[in-house]
Amino acid sequence: MTQPDRLDWTGRSLEVEIGPVAHGGHCVARHEGRVLFVRHALPGEKALVQVTEDNGGSFCRADAITVHTPSPDRVSPPCPLAAPGECGGCDWQHASPAAQRALKATVVMEQLQRIAGLDREVTVEELPGGSLDWRSRVRLAVGQGGRAGLRAHRSHRVIPLRDCAIALPGALEPVLNRSWKPGTELEVAKDGTGQVHVAEIRKDRPPRIMIGEGLAHEHAAGRDWRLASGGFWQVHPAAADTFAQVVDDWAQAPVGGTAWDLYGGVGLFGSVLARQVGPTGSVLVIESSKRAVVDGTANLADLPQVRLRVGRVERVLGSAELRAERPDVVVLDPPRKGAGKDVVAAVAAAGPDRVVHIACDPAALARDVGLFATHGYRLAELRAFDAFPNTHHMECIALLTR
Incomplete structure (x- = not known):
């Protein structure tokens, strides 16, 4: 028996009204009885969205390409890579910090x-x-050109970085100014003393410290702490x-x-x-x-x-x-x-x-x-x-x- 063609809207552009926020960094919209999980949008907006992923079920994923009726909470993202098809690290740079917290409260x-x-x-x-310059630990991937960067949203594609708006100032500078072995990953940590530590991660061997001593110094709960720079600590x-x-x-x-x-x-x-x-x-x-x-x-x-x-x-x-x-x-x-x-x-x-x-x-x-x-x-x-x-x-x- 011939199976019916699987429903696939990938690549389609749709005019939709953006609904409520959902867990995962997107908002919900609906079109022809199907749910769209839309990134780069805010509740109440009217937008042209493009479907980026569709597995043929009751929902698909999309990016807001053009916002016709912007929310009063919308701001210009401080990073140019916080855009459709670009870095997957930040979900809400297009919303004011107060709006971000309100969206997260709604999700909880x-x-x-x-x-x-x-x-x-x-x-x-x-x-x-504040909302920028806070991330003390970053995991980077190295692309085929040897440059370190972050992966695109829901993709293995590596986007080379010049800097990162949410990373602590100076944390990535020692990493982004040199070449690395393609296919590796890098664990970067800037500890409480300002020291940057970088470990190279490969599948065929244990992590190797490339920059810094690999021992992070932190202070919390009235105590000084020393721990492996790649170990767990709040970012x-x-x-x-x-x-x-x-x-x-x-x-x-x-x-x-x-x-x-x-x-x-x-x-x-x-x-x-x-x-x-x-x-x-x-x-x-x-x-x-x-x-x-x-x-x-x-x-x-x-x-x-x-x-x-x-x-x-x-x-x-x-x-x-x-x-x-x-x-x-x-x-x-x-x-x-x-x-x-x-x-x-x-x-x-x-x-x-x-x-x-x-x-x-x-x-x-x-x-x-x-x-x-x-x-x-x-x-x-x-x-x-x-x-x-x-x-x-x-x-x-x-x-x-x-």
Whole structure:
């Protein structure tokens, strides 16, 4: 039997009215019964859009090419590469910073309502420093010409850079002024002292430090930190200190108590919990990266109440040792996919009075909040931060109580 031709609008230009914002850095429009996820647009605009990707289902992807009726929130992007067909790093440079935060708040509220069934007002808070010149860590790709750059949106194509509007000033200069091996990737970090570190990433060998010492120096939560420059640290210079303060406010671990710091990295939040429980208490930091645990052990050597364990959180929590432990508070900062059913169940089974959940994806957070609700925990507090200005990303911190 001959199969019908698959519906494919790729390359078509359509006149549409732009609807509400959606999670992922685009807005929703509709045409002939199909949904279009449109980038470079804002709610309420009328625009000519071009379909960039269509897999034949109920939706396709498009870019706004010409805006006939611009939103009052529209501004000129500070970077010429924040345009259709260009760099995929920034989603919202065409919106004012205040409008960006409002769009992100709408996304968080929609995810909480749709996934967790919660109606809650959300304000996305600005971090110090403005919307440009903030990104301290950048992953670059090297194109066939040997120049480093960023990939186009949903593409492997490398766009060579002269600079980046959201990177910390001077962070990329040592990288963009020289040639590199095509096909490699570069991890660039500018640490809290202003030192730039660059590691070359190849598939056939471990990362190799090309610029700097590979040991980043940071300061947060009242402490100095030293960690591998390619290790996890918040990319916004103000984020680590801000988030640590929220954890300090909400954790309320009792003196002599027990606390867990899951997906703990080098122990930033573990250091906050250690200060709360004091020398007679206990803090367990679980982290899958061996290098992070080595760095964390060195950084927290003055806090004997802190134990650091290497391993996947779900496996360590399932050990006989921890099944017998009852923490007063649990802090968790999972990767973008969130904690998930098994980790949430294990944390709830441990019975902490309070859970502080840090999340960089609002959909994953909403799912985890809903999972915690099935175990008797409610969302008591929520703060959201614009830790990634000009992108669709944000950071949320939730307090869950029994």
